Amino acid sequence: MSFGDWIGQLENWVFAVLAFGTLAGAILVVHSRNVIHAALGLVLTLGSLAGLFLLLGAEFVAWTLVMVYIGAVIVLFLFGIMITRAPLGYEIDLSHPTSVKVTAAIVAGSLFALIGWAFLDAFEAVEFAAVDGPTRTADIGISMFTNYVIPFEVMSFLLLAALIGGIVLARQDPEEADE
Amino acid sequence: MIVNQFLILGAAVFALGVYGVLSRRNAVMVLLSVELMLGAVNLNLVVFDRAFRDELAAGQIFSLFVIAIAAAEVGIGLAIILLIFRNRSSANVDELDLMKL
Amino acid sequence: MGWFESGWGLSLIVFLPLVGAVAVLAVPKAREELQKVVALGFALVTFGLSIVLAIQFDYGASEKIQFGTSREWIAAIGSNYTVGVDGISLPMIVLSTFITVLAIVYSWDHWPEPRNPKMFSMLILVLLTGMVGTFVALDLILFFVFFEIVLLPMYFMIGIWGDRTEVRIPVIGKVTEMRLYASIKFFLFTLFGSAFMLLGFIALYFRSGPAGDRTFDMIELAARSDLFTGSFAFWVFAALALGFAVKVPIFPFHTWLPDAHTAAPTVGSVLLAAVLLKLGTYAFIRISIPILPQEALNWAPAIGILAVIGIIYASFACLAQTDMKRLIAFSSVGHMGFVMLGIATMTDIGFNAAIIGMVAHGVITGLMFFIAGSMSHRYHTREMSRLGGNQKLMPIMGAILGLSAMASLGLPGLAGFWGEFMSLLAAFNPNPALNVGLFRTLMVIGAIGTVLTAGYLLWMMQKVNFGEPRESWDDVDLHDVDKWEMMAWVPLVISIIAIGVYPRIVTGATNDAVVELIKNAFGG
């Protein structure tokens, strides 16, 4: 498939826009010197990811992502930021000095090169199988509660544990509170 | 649309997340970067699911699980950071070298 | 004048400025007047010779190499001293010598700190040798040598006479003087490109035939273009394009340009904009496309897309500028985008548009940098928010700035229009081998770019020229255009109008050459 053909498809333009949003948000997350901006960058990334899911036809996952992440997790983050009194303006202390950054960049870059090369090698120009519409939510539900019911139960147990753990960890000791 | 454009995007976001985890000093920021990595993984799961027309929609279901785990992880993670902050009045990761002892 | 036509004339034009540089060197340092006279004298004679060249040139056969000669040079690798002129290089040679004369005239009374006219005029003359040499060279190694010669004087001009404002470099975070950062960035960026370019040249050499029959000759290589195919040609074209793209500059290799232009002394910016940027586009037309026509077609969509991105991107960047000189610098990126769009169409209309666009950009942006330099010299600031009411304080300068802004936004009847409009026209019907839909889309986006171009130039005019002058200028001595400025600018104004009204001044020389080039490269 030549570049000209590729660019001629509308969904690829949509993809390009969303991919740009994803990457821009991700860069903001890892590079911003402002905590709030970083959190908002995550919103942008996840929002664009949700868009990509829609593009792929995974509607249920997309909306779950929007609700759970953008709705709940980000709020939690913002709470965390406020409570830990992270400065809301610009701050230089959020990242390590440049030398550490370069090391990190080398590691991350080589990781990317490795994965990217593996993908390119494996899939070359494979296109998506003929699409007959998005995945129905009902199918997902049926599959989840028949074939994957045990993982589902394990998952619910894990969530319970996390709930209790969170409360135990974050709860202030009565004695400390008194002081 | 070819499969690779999504996969490479996923890889890029994942690598950016790794970069963030390694280069951020503030623990909340590290946690944010972890979310990026999880998001990238989700993307790959969904892409594979759709690319190979999985009958059981396993990719999408597991991406849902990942979302659930991520939520739990954030909860616990933030709680831990809160605790550390209370004890050390700092959320910087490099000051947490207790493991050295 | 047999000697002139046999190739000596051309060599004289190339090397006379070098002789001039040595002559300036021989003048004692204290005698500044004499240094200026010698420098101007040599530049004028060179310009005169290039006019003689233009008169003697046979316009009926502009597709043929004229005044050419070839001498053995580096026998070991089969590189020869091959020079010659055809319709494509002729306008560029005249432009180079013309602008250089004006640059020296302008410098007469405007030496940037730390003065040292001796060194400065020497650098200008060396630069002229490099520029003209690049345009006449027909041997890849010779071309490369001249291409690199251009770098050094410009590096010193920016590095020594440049802007001393302290800036904080993004990413690295170090604070340093603008001139140091800009000169190093300029040098390394271009060198980075030329390294790939040289690689490409050498690769072409080794594929050009069996051992003993290899050549660096451009004409010969173009005749053997069938030999370069497949992924070899793909990578060679990529390497060459990278080298040229940095020089043009094509988005995203352009970031050296705003810094270099802003930091450079006035004359440096003028020469940089007027001539140096053309080396890249010229090389595309002269080297990449005739030698690797099939790859040129493969790469054309990418070049076209980058060119149009450059147009829109530069317009937006211009809208955000507060520094007048930086704004003009960014506008160069946009205008070169139109030139590259013309080239990317791979048609005779597009190539003609590109060449007339190059010449027009040379005179227009050259003039704008002259004015920006003179204004910052008088106001001691380039911040547009602090200027205003210039038209009232300096009416003539304001009027010339207005004219050049109008020319820059592509007003018909002035030089800038033909390059822009004809590039767009060429994009409607690109080379038959190219994707018509893509290029028509590019045409529409490029046309929208003209609106943005008009926008930022008009807003610049409003900020700088219009309104009531600020009170802070009441006690500043602001004299209108002086006689040296007048002498340097009026020829540019005249050529802007002349090319705008009568484009044959340029296309009369180029058209046959371009038509022939397209025919040889793409057949039919």
Place this chain on the structure above:
Amino acid sequence: MLTFLATNANQLILATEELGEINDGGLLASLAWLIPVVPMVAAFAIVFFGRRLPHKGWELAMGAMGFVGLYGILLAFATMNGEITYEGAISMGEFGPIVLEWGWMVDGLSSMMYFVVGVVGSLVFIYAKSYMAGDIRFTWFFASFSLFAGGMLVLVAAPNLIQLIVGWELVGVASYLLIGHYWEDHDNSSAAIKAFLVNKVADVGLFLGVIIIGTTAGTFRFSEILAQVAAGENDLLKKFAFLGGLALFIAAMGKSAQFPLHVWLPDAMAGPTPVSALMHAATMVTAGVYLLGRTFPLYFVEGYAVDVRPIIMIVGALTLFLTGLIALVQTDLKKVLAYSTLSQLGYMVAAMGAGAYTAALFHLFTHAFFKGLLFLAAGSVIHSVHSNEMTDMGGLRKYMPTTYKTFVIGSLALAGIFPLAGFWSKDEILVAFGKASGGAANFALYLGIAGAFITALYMSRAVYLTFFGEFKGHGTPHESPKMITVPLVVLAGFSLVAGLINMPGFSSWFTELTAVRFTVMGDYHPKAINFGMAAAGLSAALLGILIGYVLWSKDAETQAARDKFRIPLLYPLLERKYYIDDLYMDGIVRPLRGPVARAVDWFNGHVIDLFVNGAGALAKFVGKYVYRFDQSGLDSAIIASAAATGAGGSVLRLLQSGRVQQYAVMIFAGTVVLVAGFIIF
């Protein structure tokens, strides 16, 4: 270079001889190139010598304009009698297969335009001498003014599309200079920029239209393109005619200020009044209508851009109706006239869309006279009371009798009252709407009749508020000098009788004149008066005047009178001009100039340069370690090997820093190395 120029000079003469297709006209037509050239030369001459002349350059401008006026009259009569169609061209350069030409054209349409521009222009120039006396940039004003007229004449004379672009943009830049004449005030230069940019947006349409039509037709000459159209040839052109025609119409929408690209015209009132008069009457805004007239067969011959016509009709009808409504709430006298111009342009454009070539041009012709008259009279009033606001006027009938009489004549002509000029032209347009078929034509007909009512209403409002009641300004107003009133009287004379030259059953001079073209134009001149349509239009206009009389004549307190008209919802909508300006500023211009531009600039410095500077930083960083290795590593290799055991221990100890992220680095790096190893081996 000299020989080069000499050979070209020969080519020029040859080209003229070869290309010039002299049907008739002889010297008169072959010298018509002087018409655009003389004002252009005058413009430059004024810039260079104007200040030294006794009248500061006015005489040059006036001379050039007078010449054009006389030549225009001569040509118009000669063309009417002799049916001259002449096309001259000089080749100006080659771009591959394309030959650029400068040329000039004499046919009915261009003769009519030469006549209008020349005559109205001359009268405005006479007027401006007195009006602009004492202006700080008197000379510069007349230079720009000549450029303005000259640009319009270049446009009208253009025999090919490329020269049309040249004239088109010259008019644009001259209007930019004139609207921003008082550039000390920020608002004025902003209005100038607005005019230029809105026109530039429409020029995108012109560029694309010219490229599409010219490239597919294989020629840029009107005569050849239209010949292909008339013959029904060229399938490629047929395929692209819709797009090309639409693009050209967008261009016409810009210059002729059609909704929603009309926003620049009211702001253009920032220029001096003579500029408004010339701009609204003869030059600039007529350019769009002229373009549609010039390319008329393209829209009319089946198989080409026929489908654009409903769009043209709807846009024109919307313009004539919506902008007419805005005129009702303006308090600035010049703005009322500006919106009325928009409304009348809507009539012309819609008429072109309805296929009424003659009617549209006829309205252009009559409108030039009465709108020029109205603006000059308004200028006379403003000159006398030193204000644009109608709240500062009133009762001027007593003080300025000549101005009053001429203004009323102009208003009645504009309102379309029998037997003044406007009646005949507007009537023809309404008849054309009636004759054209399709929903768009019906839409245009209804809005056209409603527009006639609105026109009469706002013009009677303007007349009553300005000339009746009590004077509410400061000082004592007085009649203007002769140099101002004489052009008014002359134009009033034209407004009275201009309609008769195309009166059905009486004369068809105008129809015959505009039908003299290279291509045969249809004749749409009605043979007899269509009494039904005339009655509809006339009664709508009379009703408008009646209501205007009721609303505004008796009550001298104009503010209270206006309050009566403040219909809720509609009034704020009209006052904010349908929020279109706000939409453009807040929706497009400000975001582009602000956030978008800054984001691109930030991207440039922080993202692209991230790679550039990052590469530099990386190189320096690597270099530092290489150097350290060189100095301490190689030189002390032996010592190092001796201390290897001890050092190894302490180095490994360093790895155990206790810092999580260092461990993470090792984990990821280890993963990469291992996986890469597995893949490779």
